[in-house]
Amino acid sequence: VQLQASGGGLVQAGESLTLSCAASDVTFGRYVVAWFRQAPGKEREFVGWISRSFRISLADSVKGRFTISRDNAKNTVYLQMNRLKPEDTAVYYCAASQRAILSEYASRSAYNYWGQGTLVTVSS
16 A cells, blocks of 8 residues: 655644545555654654554653544545644654554554655744
């Protein structure tokens, strides 16, 4: 499956942004999908995932501000980001897997399909 992440941009602190991850596979509903981010000079870190059954989990750093949703009819997963902070500045990647198990969902190694990334810059 090919993933296309979009929606990044430059925003001010406190504003909102929604990222999209569009998939080429019409069976996208069978995939667990996660978002990761990578800030300059830092390792790629987990942001959140959404399961096939629409269950979600978010990293503590974004809990209460971000949420994830999916529209399987559109083969798209969304990352809604509210109350953005300068420390949220990063390239955001979506990733997908058909085979990952629950205990692996937050791990980069669980995902074999990755989007190209979209840059989010939050100014103070």
